Amino acid sequence: MRVQCAIAGGGPAGMMLGYLLARSGVRVVVLEKHADFLRDFRGDTVHPSTLEVMFELGLLDEFLQRPHQEIRELSGEVGRTFVKIADFSHVPTRCKFVALMPQWDFLDFLADHAMLFPHFTLLRRAEVTDLIEEAGRIVGLTAKTPDGPLEIRADLVVGADGRASIVRERGGLVVQDIGAPIDVLWMRLTKKQTDPRQTFGHVEAGAILVMLDRGDYWQCAYVIPKGGIDAIKAKGLDWFRARIVELQPFLADRVDELRAWDDIKLLTVKIDRLRESAREGLLCIGDAAHAMSPIGGVGINLAIQDAVAAANLLADPLRAGTCSLRDLQRVQRRREWPTRVTQRMQVFVQENVMFPTLSREKPIEVPWLLKLVNRFAVLRRIPARFVGVGIRPEHVKLSTLKSQLSSLTFPES
DSSP states (O other), X not given: OEEEEEEEOOSHHHHHHHHHHHHTTOOEEEEESSSSSOSOOSOOEEOHHHXXXXXXXXXXXXXXXXXXXXXXXXXEEETTEEEEEEEGGGSSSSOOSEEEOOHHHHHHHHHHHHTTSTTEEEEESOEEEEEEEETTEEEEEEEEETTEEXXXXXXXXXXXXXXXXXXXXXXXXOEEEOOOSEEXXXXXXXXXXXXXXXXXXXXXXXXXXXXXXXXSEEEEEEEEETTOXXXXXXXXXXXXXXXXXXXXXXXXXXXXXOOSGGGSEEEOOOOEEESOOEETTEEEOGGGTEEOXXXXXXXXXXXXXXXXXXXXXXXXXXXXXXXXXXXXXXXHHHHHHHHHHHHHHHHHHIXXXXXXXXXXXXXXXXXXXXXHHHHOGGGGHHHHHHHHTOSSOOOOOHHHHHTHHHHOOOOOO
């Protein structure tokens, strides 16, 4: 196979980039190692900045017809004190909420629309195994498929295959581990009509529990110290269920849904980034370029922004056959500063709020900063802007939009 761009990974970054390049007239193939998108991603947030991109692409109304929940504010309990943390009603976007939608629905939506373009190919059950290098330049990749080995030659290979990226490993890109002192246990518990109708967290001495309203169930994140899963399991499942009830008493009638440790998934938290995310013929974006902490749920947001920036800067040179290392480095420079700032803020929260809370034995009090945010509504716009929009949001370039009509296929009348 010969294409202008080969993308490893059919997650948010890979599918969005594939869609944007295809509608710009670039011949692109996306390789997804699974047969479908139906799996537990644990990251189902679609942020206002991503919804803004969908609006710019003319897809927003159709997208929002899919089942979803809307978060318009973030709140929490510190001890037994209720505090409001973020208010999305003033973010500078058309949608002033975070949409909660299963990630497989989001990816299916992008795939369905991308396949309207003749330049787009999605290969499922195609697992990238290696890169093809000639004279110091990456010129393609190899993959294993149900039909046997596959070789794809491409002007550009993009690694969008997550934090365990085979592309960045085979490309020899150096990962800088920034570190994270926490891990997260994910679980689902039934949501009832009488439950609070909001997304919130509960912070107590030695424990942090975050609950996302998913309509008929709560998606719960229980924060633990890094590497603390064995100590939690040693205390037993009964202790863990009792701890959940201690934090949120209204869950007492359903914690038995956690029947075994298999019902509780460990997310090993990592914060890292590549020192250089580009080399001749190769670019990494999304988690492959920078793994984010789950704080704020901003990882997907950054992945989408990476894809938009890459499409804006690379569509023209890819079409012209002139895509150079300098072009790829422009993408890296464009996205490096937002990534660094976001990770620094996440590290600050981890080291100054989360880890001290998990280590604390005395009753916790509301920090003075949270007291100010809770008291003055205008201050809630700051965390809302950080979570909902992020640092330097990207917008679809006009030339990309204009190319849609020339790239679309229409059925014969």
